[in-house]
Amino acid sequence: MSNPGQAGGVSPERVRAAADALRASCCLVVLTGAGVSKESGIPTFRDALDGLWAQYDPALLATPRGFRRDPRLVWDWYQYRRTLIAQAQPNPGHLAIAALERHLPRVVVITQNIDGLHVQAGSSDVLPVHGDIRLNKCFANCQGDPTLVDISALEWDAEAGPPRCPHCGAYVRPAVVWFEETLPPDASDRAFALARAADVMLVVGTSGVVQPVASLPFLAHEHGATIIEINPSRTPITRLADWFLDGPAGVVLPQVVAALAEEGEGGHA
Numbered sequence: 663m664s665n666p667g668q669a670g671g672v673s674p675e676r677v678r679a680a681a682d683a684l685r686a687s688c689c690l691v692v693l694t695g696a697g698v699s700k701e702s703g704i705p706t707f708r709d710a711l712d713g714l715w716a717q718y719d720p721a722l723l724a725t726p727r728g729f730r731r732d733p734r735l736v737w738d739w740y741q742y743r744r745t746l747i748a749q750a751q752p753n754p755g756h757l758a759i760a761a762l763e764r765h766l767p768r769v770v771v772i773t774q775n776i777d778g779l780h781v782q783a784g785s786s787d788v789l790p791v792h793g794d795i796r797l798n799k800c801f802a803n804c805q806g807d808p809t810l811v812d813i814s815a816l817e818w819d820a821e822a823g824p825p826r827c828p829h830c831g832a833y834v835r836p837a838v839v840w841f842e843e844t845l846p847p848d849a850s851d852r853a854f855a856l857a858r859a860a861d862v863m864l865v866v867g868t869s870g871v872v873q874p875v876a877s878l879p880f881l882a883h884e885h886g887a888t889i890i891e892i893n894p895s896r897t898p899i900t901r902l903a904d905w906f907l908d909g910p911a912g913v914v915l916p917q918v919v920a921a922l923a924e925e926g927e928g929g930h931a
């Protein structure tokens with residue numbers, strides 16, 4: 663009955679089948695990645711390493727070791743991305759995910775995105791497991807993890823790199839999770855518990871290669887959840903998917919929510 667990985671766009675039947683699976687859900691977990699924000703004009707993580715930044719190794723831009731080596735380069739990359747994110751608005755994909763709460767008893771969004779757009783779109787239970795680019799913390803976490811620092815209250819020479827922690831003088835860095843860092847334990851524990859409890863997991867716009875988040879759909883599947891994936895490209899998750907809807911989130915998700923709403927109003931033809 664499923665057709666994971668079929669090419670050629672999303673048929674109304676597949677949209678309806680996904681809506682039917684969602685409608686039966688008591689505990690929906692939506693797992694999102696950078697693809698859901700692409701239609702808001704925010705490059706995906708891999709896209710963000712194109713253009714001006716193509717010459718740099720992600721291991722040097724998104725690791726503690728990269729920050730130690732060249733704090734100014736890393737800070738400038740984040741400042742560039744902060745500018746893009748500050749101008750962005752939620753797109754129809756974010757809004758459709760928020761709208762799911764009007765049709766289903768429980769919806770939790772686990773997001774790898776650091777842009778805050780799910781909350782801005784109106785989703786009420788969002789777990790941002792990779793942090794928040796709008797926040798900063800002390801690189802040494804001198805007052806405990808995380809030691810958040812309000813940089814708007816600091817004066818520093820922006821040409822010279824990141825500001826310094828007012829408590830200990832260490833550099834300030836974005837409050838995000840870099841490669842080789844562990845996720846905040848509370849967020850990680852909750853994400854794994856949700857994956858075990860989900861009866862449906864809707865996976866949107868992630869390449870499914872970055873651990874530990876990439877393992878969540880596998881865990882949900884092992885615990886009996888129906889997996890629905892929305893992505894224009896196949897990923898390592900696609901082979902698990904009961905329903906693979908191959909298209910952009912901002913197009914496909916509103917179709918799914920519209921089908922869900924129609925069903926809720928007396929069934930589909």
Ligand code: BJW
Pocket residue numbers: 694695696697698700701706707708709724774775776792838839840841842843844845866867868869870871872873874892893894895897909910911912
């Ligand atoms: C659309 C679309 C549209 C496009 N609609 N879809 C070997 C050595 C060292 C470490 C490791 C290793 N092997 C494994 C590891 C662990 C490592 C890891 O997984 N590495 C892999 C790359 C192999 N993981 C970690 O290090 C994690 N920590 C950890 O494991 O701790 C234990 C440990 C400790 C010490 C040493 C080793 C392990 C932490 C991972 C943190 C990831 N952080 C980042 C940066 C966050 C801040 C920032 O943004 O700058 O998080 S990396 C980056 O990847 C970012 C993203 O959240 C994350 C996932 O990316 P995502 O969201 O999937 O985006 P893309 O760009 O990959 O994909 C976009 C998708 O959208 C594509 O599929 C498109 O098709 C799709 N798309 N348009 C819908 N319109």
